Amino acid sequence: MARAVTTQRKAINTLIAWIVGLLIFFPILWIFIxxxxxxxxxxxxxxxxxxxxxxxxxxxxxQERSNYFRHFWNSVVISVGSxxxxxxxAVPSAWAMAFVPGKRTKDVLMWMLxxxxxxxxxxxxxxxxxxxxxxxxxxxxALVFIxxxxxxxxxxxxxxxxxxxxxxxxxxxARMDGASLREEVIYVLxxxxxxxxxxTLLLNIILAWNEAFWTLTLTAAKAAPxxxxxxxxxxxxxxxxxKLSAASIMAIAPILIMGWFSQKQLVxxxxxxxVK
Amino acid sequence: xxxxxxxxxxxxVAVIAAIAYFYLSNLLLDRVLFPARGKNAGRNINRANMIRxxxxxxxxxxxxxxxxxxxxxxxxxxxxxxxVPGGYEWAGTSNxxxxxxxxKFWEALRNNFFWLLVVPGLSTLFxxxxxxxxxxxSWGNIAKSIIFMPMAISFVGASVIFKLIYDYRPAGEEQIGxxxxxxxxxxxxxxxxxxxxxxxxxxxxxxxxIWIQTGFAMVILSAALRGIPEETIEAxxxxxANPFQIFFKIKVPQIMPTxxxxxxxxxxxxxxxxxxxFAMTNGQWGTQVLANYxxxxxxRANDWGVGSASAMVIMLLVLPILxxxxxxxxxxxx
Numbered sequence: 001m002a003r004a005v006t007t008q009r010k011a012i013n014t015l016i017a018w019i020v021g022l023l024i025f026f027p028i029l030w031i032f033i034x035x036x037x038x039x040x041x042x043x044x045x046x047x048x049x050x051x052x053x054x055x056x057x058x059x060x061x062x063q064e065r066s067n068y069f070r071h072f073w074n075s076v077v078i079s080v081g082s083x084x085x086x087x088x089x090a091v092p093s094a095w096a097m098a099f100v101p102g103k104r105t106k107d108v109l110m111w112m113l114x115x116x117x118x119x120x121x122x123x124x125x126x127x128x129x130x131x132x133x134x135x136x137x138x139x140x141x142a143l144v145f146i147x148x149x150x151x152x153x154x155x156x157x158x159x160x161x162x163x164x165x166x167x168x169x170x171x172x173x174a175r176m177d178g179a180s181l182r183e184e185v186i187y188v189l190x191x192x193x194x195x196x197x198x199x200t201l202l203l204n205i206i207l208a209w210n211e212a213f214w215t216l217t218l219t220a221a222k223a224a225p226x227x228x229x230x231x232x233x234x235x236x237x238x239x240x241x242x243k244l245s246a247a248s249i250m251a252i253a254p255i256l257i258m259g260w261f262s263q264k265q266l267v268x269x270x271x272x273x274x275v276k
Numbered sequence: 277x278x279x280x281x282x283x284x285x286x287x288x289v290a291v292i293a294a295i296a297y298f299y300l301s302n303l304l305l306d307r308v309l310f311p312a313r314g315k316n317a318g319r320n321i322n323r324a325n326m327i328r329x330x331x332x333x334x335x336x337x338x339x340x341x342x343x344x345x346x347x348x349x350x351x352x353x354x355x356x357x358x359x360v361p362g363g364y365e366w367a368g369t370s371n372x373x374x375x376x377x378x379x380k381f382w383e384a385l386r387n388n389f390f391w392l393l394v395v396p397g398l399s400t401l402f403x404x405x406x407x408x409x410x411x412x413x414s415w416g417n418i419a420k421s422i423i424f425m426p427m428a429i430s431f432v433g434a435s436v437i438f439k440l441i442y443d444y445r446p447a448g449e450e451q452i453g454x455x456x457x458x459x460x461x462x463x464x465x466x467x468x469x470x471x472x473x474x475x476x477x478x479x480x481x482x483x484x485x486i487w488i489q490t491g492f493a494m495v496i497l498s499a500a501l502r503g504i505p506e507e508t509i510e511a512x513x514x515x516x517a518n519p520f521q522i523f524f525k526i527k528v529p530q531i532m533p534t535x536x537x538x539x540x541x542x543x544x545x546x547x548x549x550x551x552x553x554f555a556m557t558n559g560q561w562g563t564q565v566l567a568n569y570x571x572x573x574x575x576r577a578n579d580w581g582v583g584s585a586s587a588m589v590i591m592l593l594v595l596p597i598l599x600x601x602x603x604x605x606x607x608x609x610x
Binding site for chain 1: 329342347406437547551594606
């Protein structure tokens with residue numbers, strides 16, 4: 001091995017990497033620890049906090065006072081709904097661009113890329129007014145459709161890059177054997193694209209789950225998903241550390257677990273397939 | 277009916293409608309408009325195949341236009357009008373003039389540039405350093421996954437976490453905010469209300485985003501580092517290069533395109549920055565940014581004209597980076 005990395009040097013690097021890792025992880029860990037203590041214990045000095053009794057009472061109080069599960073289900077409905085709807089619309093588009101590329105395909109792709117980069121503030125007020133006129137403020141339906149639209153470019157791009165990896169000859173062969181377009185897509189393309197579609201699904205659920213700009217501006221108490229819930233929880237209950245910590249943990253835990261398993265997908269999606 | 281069930285049903289209907297559209301439009305194309313039989317069968321098949329992609333692209337393009345085209349035009353219009361009882365009134369550039377007179381606007385503009393300067397650079401730099409440190413370490417992968425973790429957290433969630441870290445309690449009481457506890461332990465005289473210290477508080481808000489984005493930069497850059505051909509590094513070692521020279525003169529130039537991807541991705545994110553400021557300081561104490569300034573104007577001051585004007589400013593600021601980025605992507609696509 002010509003690479004001049006000695007064992008000792010490796011050990012030092014590993015150590016530094018772990019220290020950085022723990023440093024970065026520390027805020028999450030600290031909130032986690034705080035959330036399992038009573039309000040009285042949470043305001044003791046850090047060492048005393050760890051040694052005092054561990055309890056679930058903060059979690060129970062948060063659920064009781066602000067109905068955590070309603071916001072949780074809102075998040076689920078909004079993120080899954082917008083993703084499924086987006087996928088249904090995106091699969092044919094991605095199919096068209098990946099397997100029947102035309103002169104304009106590249107332009108369409110670039111246009112989609114640019115729409116995703118455009119800041120949502122530019123369209124906020126008109127969309128807010130439309131929702132107001134249709135009586136859709138503070139409803140899950142409005143958020144499902146809006147999040148579907150804002151994430152559609154990413155879904156299409158992701159599917160497009162995955163579809164591109166599938167050789168077109170296989171589809172052609174199916175066509176030669178007399179498969180109709182519907183059969184070709186359902187029995188040949190989709191089974192091969194399952195990993196890609198699953199990654200897209202996962203990525204998009206995470207993005208929709210974390211979306212805060214639209215959820216903060218378009219929802220109030222009823223339809224608020226977890227992002228809006230935690231933002232509103234932080235001010236009035238800001239002095240109750242244990243409860244705030246419990247609320248934060250409950251808001252981020254589901255997505256943290258999903259994120260752990262989907263690093264690659266997140267990276268690929270957020271760079272529009274530039275990094276695989 | 278419970279509203280949540282209603283939402284699920286609506287989504288179901290929309291899904292079925294979308295599938296029906298694709299199925300029926302395709303059927304219409306093949307059976308009715310250009311049937312693959314009769315004397316024009318060959319020509320019909322060709323025509324159908326030309327139209328089909330657009331048929332399939334239509335719903336997506338339509339949805340994106342619905343989301344963009346009308347609202348952008350409407351925002352431009354609103355920025356030149358004032359709301360008067362019963363309607364709108366042409367206001368010329370008075371909204372823009374009023375905006376330019378407000379010190380809060382200039383503060384927001386200045387802070388946006390400050391964010392732009394600091395966050396993408398530092399996130400990329402930290403990401404690069406950690407990627408280099410953990411390159412080819414057998415125990416590095418778990419550490420990397422942990423460093424990546426904040427990436428999955430929403431900005432609002434991260435803000436709430438850091439609010440607790442920066443928390444202040446009066447002198448004499450236990451400091452449960454970690455920053456104050458550390459500050460006192462290191463010999464600081466008084467606990468500080470960190471988020472109200474002008475200048476520093478901006479930086480403390482940026483730390484949240486850097487915390488989130490470092491892992492993102494690291495994962496991408498470490499993949500790029502692994503992709504560097506071994507020979508180039510071996511050649512440099514044979515020529516007697518020291519580790520720093522290898523890093524800066526051999527490795528960094530080779531992964532420069534990836535560094536640019538990371539940098540621009542984070543830059544675009546920073547230009548939209550809203551949630552962190554909204555959740556942590558709400559633009560008080562000199563931490564205002566443009567998106568939150570706009571939110572204030574729209575929903576607190578109810579001044580749609582000035583709000584829309586500031587939205588236009590954000591869009592104009594994004595435009596050059598957007599164009600550059602799209603050009604870059606176009607080049608890469610061959």
